[in-house]
Amino acid sequence: xxxxxxxxxxxxxxxxxxxxxxxxxxxxxxxxxxxxxxxxxxx
Amino acid sequence: xxxxxxxxxxxxxxxxxxxxxxxxxxxxxxxxxxxxxxxxxxxxxxxxxxxxxxxxxxxxxxxxxxxxxxxxxxxxxxxxxxxxxxxxxxxxxxxxxxxxxxxxxxxxxxxxxxxxxxxxxxxxxxxxxxxxxxxxxxxxxxxxxxxxxxxxxxxxxxxxxxxxxxxxxxxxxxxxxxxxxxxxxxxxxxxxxxxxxxxxxxxxxxxxxxxxxxxxxxxxxxxxxxxxxxxxx
Numbered sequence: 001x002x003x004x005x006x007x008x009x010x011x012x013x014x015x016x017x018x019x020x021x022x023x024x025x026x027x028x029x030x031x032x033x034x035x036x037x038x039x040x041x042x043x
Numbered sequence: 044x045x046x047x048x049x050x051x052x053x054x055x056x057x058x059x060x061x062x063x064x065x066x067x068x069x070x071x072x073x074x075x076x077x078x079x080x081x082x083x084x085x086x087x088x089x090x091x092x093x094x095x096x097x098x099x100x101x102x103x104x105x106x107x108x109x110x111x112x113x114x115x116x117x118x119x120x121x122x123x124x125x126x127x128x129x130x131x132x133x134x135x136x137x138x139x140x141x142x143x144x145x146x147x148x149x150x151x152x153x154x155x156x157x158x159x160x161x162x163x164x165x166x167x168x169x170x171x172x173x174x175x176x177x178x179x180x181x182x183x184x185x186x187x188x189x190x191x192x193x194x195x196x197x198x199x200x201x202x203x204x205x206x207x208x209x210x211x212x213x214x215x216x217x218x219x220x221x222x223x224x225x226x227x228x229x230x231x232x233x234x235x236x237x238x239x240x241x242x243x244x245x246x247x248x249x250x251x252x253x254x255x256x257x258x259x260x261x262x263x264x265x266x267x268x269x270x271x272x273x274x275x276x
Contacts, residue, residue, distance in 0.1 A: 009148075015145075019137050
C-alpha cells in the first residue's frame with residue numbers, strides 16, 4: 001500500500017476504533033458515577 | 044415495555060451485543076483487508092468503503108429509530124420513548140461523524156479535495172447536525188417534559204430535511220469519479236465484507252444505545268419506588 005493511501009485507509013479505521021472506545025469508556029464512567037450516586041454496590 | 048423490564052433487557056443484551064460486534068467487525072475487516080482484492084481503479088484506497096458505507100447505513104438506521112421514537116413520544120407521551128431518543132442521539136452522532144470523516148478521507152485520496160458539495164456528503168452532515176442538536180437540546184433544557192418535546196420535534200424537522208437532501212442526489216450534479224471495475228468474485232467479497240461489518244456496527248450501536256438507555260433510565264427514575272424494589276430483588 002502506498003504511503004499516502006495507507007494514511008487515508010488507516011486514518012479511517014483508527015478514527016472508527018478510537019470513537020467506539022471513547023464512547024464505551026464514557027458510558028462506563030457515567031454508569032459507575034450513577035451507581036455511586038445511588039449508593040449501589042455491585043450485585 | 045415498562046422501565047423495569049427495559050432495565051432487565053439492557054442488562055442481559057449489552058454483553059452479548061458487544062461480543063457479537065467485536066467478532067463481526069473482526070471477520071468483516073479480515074475479509075476487507077485480506078480476502079477482498081484491491082480495486083482495479085482506486086487500489087487500496089477503496090478499502091475505506093468497508094468502513095464508510097456501513098457507518099453511513101447505521102447512522103441512517105439510528106436516525107430512522109430516532110424519528111420513530113420521537114413520533115411515539117409526541118403521539119403517546121410514553122416515558123420510555125423520550126429515554127430512547129436521548130439514548131440514540133449520541134451514538135448516531137458518532138456514526139455520522141465517522142461517515143463524514145471517512146467520506147472526506149476518500150475525497151482527499153481520490154480527488155485531492157477534503158470536501159465536495161456532494162448530496163451524500165450533505166446527507167452525512169445533516170445527520171450529524173441533527174443528532175448533535177437533539178443531544179444538546181436535551182441537555183440545554185435540562186430534565187423536563189418540554190425538553191423531550193423539543194428534541195422529538197427537532198428529530199422530525201431533521202427527517203424532513205434529510206429526505207430532501209437524499210432526494211436531491213438525483214437533482215444535484217455530483218463530482219464523478221470513473222466507474223469501478225470489478226469481477227463477479229470481487230463484487231461477492233465486497234458485498235460479504237460490507238454485510239458483515241454493517242452487522243458488527245449494528246451490534247455495537249445496539250450495545251451502546253442500550254447501555255446509555257440504562258444510564259438514562261436510572262438517572263430519570265432514581266426517585267421512583269420501583270428502583271429500590273428492583274435493586275433488592
